[in-house]
Amino acid sequence: METSTKPPDLLAYTDSLLTWVSGRGRILIVVHDNPDPDSLASAMALRHFFAVKLNREAVIAFSGMIGRSENLAMAKLLQIPLTPLPLIDLKSFQVVCLLDTQPGTGNNSLPAGTRTDIVIDHHPMREFSAACRWVDIRPDYGTTATILYEYLKVQGVSIGTKMATALFYAIKSETQDLGREARRADRDAYLDLFPLANKTLLNSITRPSLPREYFISLHSALEHAALYGNVLVASLKGIQFPEVVAELADLLVRLEGTETVLCLGHYSAELVLSIRTSNEEINAGELIRKLVAGIGSAGGHGMMAGGKIDLSDNSEEAIRELENLLTERLLAEMKISDPKPVPLVP
Structure with missing residues (x-):
């Protein structure tokens, strides 16, 4: 069982947390690189938490980019104030928070x-x-947003329409409408928040216009996807934004007869990778850490995980060799002894 540090008395814990923060200066909230809806909503909620309870305005910082259309729409329509981390003077903040990530993970x-x-x-x-x-x-929770919702709830903090929409969409997207790694706490939060969420905003976030680059990446993934039994490996080649790797992994794992998907994409000086699995006996987080052992950083949990490898050589040949190494490691971990690739699209 993975270790949980959930406070036994959340009201007492958050009271103590607020008292501690109140005696300090400026507050910085940092989310993981290329933030997703869970990290965006969690940061928005913690900022609201401090604003209401302490009358303090925290700064939300991120690195990388927000490229996925849904995430861009969420940040824009819900007016989430974001500052690039490189513009932040860390020495001017007396309270530093990490949300949906942890120190030393490599994804912040x-x-x-x-x-x-x-x-x-x-x-x-x-x-x-x-x-x-x-x-x-709390590894037994499906989303970080659920934890922050409980902070707001236990402290009696009002949840407006945009806040409810952000938290609801985070739970909806992270758990795929409660179908992926959702626990009772996530279901309770989802059902509490649904009546409060703005359905017009939700529709605009979940069905945004898609840029041409998305379809270019989709074409590349389909063209360079290979099946090894119930395992699929897809290379997107060069990509315009990192999140598209996970986005297409979510799509490809739906292929009939496929249990586990590894998607790879080359962005700037990094190789971005994402694993998705429908097999609950596989721990995607453990699997991806084995794939990048000694060459990169990664993290995740039950059915979804992501990672990156810094590239010292950006040549096509070097990237192809690295992708081949990752594929070999994956097939070895999946115990596929006679790997004969079958193109997804003949």
Whole structure:
């Protein structure tokens, strides 16, 4: 069983947290690179939490980019205030929070050694998190947004339409409408928030216009996808935004007869990878960490995981060799002894 640090008395815990924060200066909330709806909604909720309870305005910072159309629509329509982390002077903040990520995971851009005071996440506990002052990590929850919803609820903080829409959409997208790794707490939050969410905004977020680059990546994924029994590996080649790798992994895992998907894409000086599985006996987080062992960083949990590898050589040949290595490691872990690739699209 993965370690959970859920406070036994959430009201007392959040009271103490608020008292501690109130005695300090500026507040910084950092989410993981290329933030998804769960991290965006969680940051929006924690910022609202501090604003209502302490009359303090926290700054939300991120690195990378927001490229996926749904995520862009969410940030814009719900007016989530975001600041690029490179523009932040870390020394001017006395409270540093990490949401939907943890110190030393490789998927956030906080410089190594930066003091982190508050960590709230639903991914498995990482080594460096134990040294932080306030740690609420619940791997048995489907989303970080659910945890933040409980903070607002237990403290009696009002939840307006845009906040409800953000939290609801985060749970909806992260758990695929409660069908993927959702627990009772996620279901309760989802049902509580649904009546409060703005359905017109939800429709605009879930069905945004898609850029041409999305279809270029989709074409590349289909063209370079290979089946190894019930495992599929797809290379998107060069990509315009990192999130498209996970987005297409979500699509390809729906292929009939396929249980596990590895998607790969080359962005800037990184190889981005994403794993999705429909087999509940496979831990995608553990699997992807084995794939990148010694060459990259990765994280995740039951049925979904992601990672990246810094590229010292951007040549097509070097990237192809790296993708072949990752494929070999995946097939070895999946115990596919006679790997004969079959093109997805003949």
